[in-house]
Amino acid sequence: MAVTVEQMAEEMYEMIKEAMGKKSFKATDLTKAMIAKYGEGEVSKDDCKHAIRILIDSGRCVYSYFGGSFITLPHKEGAANE
Amino acid sequence: MADETKKTPKLDELEKGPWPSFVKEIKQARKVNTMCDDLLGQLETSYEEKKGHWKHGGIVGVMGYGGGVIGRYSDMPEKFPKVAHFHTMRVNQPAGWFYTSKALRTLCDIWDRHGSGLTNMHGSTGDIVFLGTKTDELEPCFAELTKEGFDLGGSGSVMRTPSACVGQARCEWACYDTMKLCYDLTQTYQDELHRPAFPYKFKFKCAGCPNDCVASIARSDMSIIGTWKDSIQQDDAAVAEYAKKGMDIQKDVCDNCPTKCMSWDGKKLTIENHECVRCMHCINVMPKALRPGKERGATILIGAKAPIIQGAMLSSVLIPFVPAAELLDTIKELTSRIWDFWSEYGKNRERIGELIQRVGMANFLDAIGLDPVPEMVSAPRDNPYIYFKKEE
Ligand code: SF4
Ligand code: SF4
Numbered sequence: 001m002a003v004t005v006e007q008m009a010e011e012m013y014e015m016i017k018e019a020m021g022k023k024s025f026k027a028t029d030l031t032k033a034m035i036a037k038y039g040e041g042e043v044s045k046d047d048c049k050h051a052i053r054i055l056i057d058s059g060r061c062v063y064s065y066f067g068g069s070f071i072t073l074p075h076k077e078g079a080a081n082e
Numbered sequence: 083m084a085d086e087t088k089k090t091p092k093l094d095e096l097e098k099g100p101w102p103s104f105v106k107e108i109k110q111a112r113k114v115n116t117m118c119d120d121l122l123g124q125l126e127t128s129y130e131e132k133k134g135h136w137k138h139g140g141i142v143g144v145m146g147y148g149g150g151v152i153g154r155y156s157d158m159p160e161k162f163p164k165v166a167h168f169h170t171m172r173v174n175q176p177a178g179w180f181y182t183s184k185a186l187r188t189l190c191d192i193w194d195r196h197g198s199g200l201t202n203m204h205g206s207t208g209d210i211v212f213l214g215t216k217t218d219e220l221e222p223c224f225a226e227l228t229k230e231g232f233d234l235g236g237s238g239s240v241m242r243t244p245s246a247c248v249g250q251a252r253c254e255w256a257c258y259d260t261m262k263l264c265y266d267l268t269q270t271y272q273d274e275l276h277r278p279a280f281p282y283k284f285k286f287k288c289a290g291c292p293n294d295c296v297a298s299i300a301r302s303d304m305s306i307i308g309t310w311k312d313s314i315q316q317d318d319a320a321v322a323e324y325a326k327k328g329m330d331i332q333k334d335v336c337d338n339c340p341t342k343c344m345s346w347d348g349k350k351l352t353i354e355n356h357e358c359v360r361c362m363h364c365i366n367v368m369p370k371a372l373r374p375g376k377e378r379g380a381t382i383l384i385g386a387k388a389p390i391i392q393g394a395m396l397s398s399v400l401i402p403f404v405p406a407a408e409l410l411d412t413i414k415e416l417t418s419r420i421w422d423f424w425s426e427y428g429k430n431r432e433r434i435g436e437l438i439q440r441v442g443m444a445n446f447l448d449a450i451g452l453d454p455v456p457e458m459v460s461a462p463r464d465n466p467y468i469y470f471k472k473e474e
Contacts, residue, residue, distance in 0.1 A: 026239070027279040028176040028425050049279065056146055056277065063148030068430045069238035069278030072141065079137040080217070081159040081166040 002042045008034050008051040013060060016073060024070040027052055085436065087112060088123035091197025092130060108200065116215055117198040142169055142217050144224040145456030148278040151220060167216040171197070172209040172235035172297035173227060174275075177261035178248040179204065187208055188230050194224035195344050206301065206388075207285060208245030209235035218397065233457040241274040246288035247295040249308075255365070256290030257308030257378035258406035264288045266410050280421070281428035281437075286413075291374060292362045298386070298397070303434045304420075305383040305397045310375035314364070320371035335364050377396045379405040381457075382413065384420070395435045398443070402457035420449040 012030045012064045014082040020023065032047035033052075052071065093105045105122070112118035124135050152170040159166035171188070189210060189305035192383065193199055198214035205211040215223065224234065224432045235243035244267045249260030267286050268275065274284075287298030290308040298305035325331055331351060336344040344364060345358035351371075353364075382404060403411045420434065423446070428437050428459025438446045447454055 024279075027277070028281065031279075031425075032340050045411065049273070052279075053277070053434065056148070059145065061145060062141050063238070063278055065148075065238045066140050067155075068282060069148050074141070074228045077139050077153070078143075079153065079155045081153075081155050 003038055005047050005050045005054065007046065008043065009054040011037075012051055012071075013055055016061060016071060020073055024064070024066070024072060026068065026070055030071065087119055087362075088126065090122050090126040090211045090321055093122060093126050093175065111199050115194070115199045116130065117164045117168075118200065120156075120162040121168070121198065121200075121214065124165055125156060127158070135169070139169070142220065144220055144234065147234060147276045149237040149240045154214075157286055158370045165214065168198070168214040169217065169220065171212040171215065171220070172205065172207075172243070173203055173212060174233045174235040175208050175210050175245070177246050177264040177268075178251055179249065180248070180261075182311065184228075189232070191467070192223060192226045192230070193355075197224070205297055207235070207242045208287075208296075209243050228446055234276070236275045236283070237461070239278040239280045240284070241271050241280070242283050243275065244268050244286040244288065245288050246297060247290050249288070253290060254294065254360070255308075255374060256376055257310055258290065258380050258409060260288040260290045260306075260308070260356040263306065263409055263413075267413070270410075270414065274421075276339075279425070282431045282433055284421075284434065285425075292360050293366065299383060300386050300394065300396055301396065302386055303384065304413070304417065305386060306380045306409065307383065308374075308380045309360045309366060309403065310380065311377040311379065311403050312375035314353055314358065314375055316351065316353065316371040317371050320347070324368050324371055335367050338363055338367075377405075381401050382407055382416065385438050387433045387435050392436055392439075397435070397441075398438075398460070399458045400452065404454060413461065416450070416452075423449045 005027060011034070015030065016025055026055050030052060031045055034043050034051070035045075055071070056063065059074065061071050062074050064070050083176070090105070096105045097103045108118050108122055112122065128135055135154045135157050137157050139155055142153035143149075143151040150172050151171070154168045154170060156162050156165045156168065190199070190201070193201060193212050196215055196219040198213050199214040200213035202213060227233070239406075244264045246260035246264035247256075249256040249258070251261055274280075284304070285302040286304050286306065287296045287302035288306045289296050289298045292307055292309060294307055298307060321331070331346045335351075336342075336346050339365070340361050341357045341359050343354040345352045365374065381399060382401040384400045385395055386397035387395050401412065424434050424437055427441065428434070432440075443458070444454070
């Protein structure tokens with residue numbers, strides 16, 4: 001494997017951070033991006049799933065729902081009342 | 083306790099008549115939980131203004147899970163501060179919705195401590211629905227639920243909480259153990275239930291026979307409906323008994339058979355079993371005389387959904403018969419191929435049935451490696467623009 005799951009988690013995190021406010025990613029978008037970058041023989045869908053799990057379980061990313069489930073950085077949401 | 087309760091003349095109208103009323107129930111609940119008074123106040127305002135006053139939040143949830151909590155906030159928090167946050171929690175129901183009274187009390191006590199005390203038993207997917215809590219209460223409530231052996235259900239782009247009819251626990255028509263299959267699917271797909279990774283939701287519903295008490299053919303992306311392969315079991319003496327007691331077997335049974343495969347000569351009921359489509363009608367009418375056959379299993383269907391983006395769809399046959407003992411393995415194998423295809427080609431918020439409609443059933447079957455079989459056809463084609471030459 002050319003890349004570790006931890007490295008992939010880091011790359012996914014950067015993708016999400018850079019696109020924050022402009023574009024939202026679903027788990028499948030992140031998986032497809034990693035497979036496109038490293039090739040199907042190098043990373044599997046399960047590796048990508050594992051990388052996403054690292055991001056979520058560490059609290060660096062959270063799931064959000066806006067007409068579908070996306071992965072985003074934790075933030076104060078617009079709808080929230082104090 | 084609220085000293086002064088909000089006036090709700092419009093909602094009061096919904097208490098009239100002989101039917102159960104959610105307004106009556108919420109009024110009862112406001113005696114012990116003041117959130118309910120603000121809830122009624124906000125709802126009355128909505129009825130006056132003909133306008134909803136909820137905002138839906140996107141990221142509230144419990145650590146690690148992407149489903150099970152639906153964020154909701156009031157857009158009038160100054161006027162109704164007790165429902166400034168009013169999130170819903172979905173709790174995975176037990177298979178077949180069997181509870182001990184102790185389990186029900188446990189659930190209600192947890193919800194009294196952490197939320198409004200209002201529940202919806204059950205939501206359309208089948209979950210126990212806890213209505214109305216604050217963000218700060220989500221984790222403590224989740225911790226208490228898991229300590230008591232409960233878990234959150236699904237929401238968002240996940241496999242939603244699988245559901246099942248009571249099956250063999252109570253029903254003699256069950257052609258497989260629906261509750262066990264539902265439980266096994268829930269355990270197998272824990273990640274898919276809690277960590278959204280799909281284009282949209284995916285529902286499994288397990289019905290033990292074609293009566294389909296969980297409406298799987300209309301409400302689940304994968305419907306697993308019990309059926310039998312051999313002949314209907316028939317007790318002629320019991321048939322005669324029904325006739326003796328005044329049942330009009332010709333009119334009430336044979337004439338209502340959708341394939342007209344039954345005949346009654348006044349003494350003997352004959353069923354052309356190879357023409358039977360297992361609709362359950364005759365069995366439901368004469369339960370003491372007729373029963374499903376002995377070779378039992380299920381039909382697996384794909385693609386139903388209630389109307390959201392596109393209209394309602396019923397599911398279509400994928401595998402006409404799977405023996406009961408092979409169901410779980412077959413579903414796991416099939417589901418992995420279906421989810422792969424859907425994840426690859428599905429658009430955001432596109433259900434599997436809509437994807438099949440977009441790409442065509444033939445391409446879908448090809449992609450998941452299934453051959454077409456006649457049972458997938460609901461009716462023969464009657465297109466008048468196809469002509470056959472005599473020699474054909
Ligand atoms: S679907 Fe069939 S087996 Fe299940 S409860 Fe209804 S009648 Fe019984
Ligand atoms: S189950 Fe339905 S189709 Fe089959 S014999 Fe009975 S009524 Fe006819």
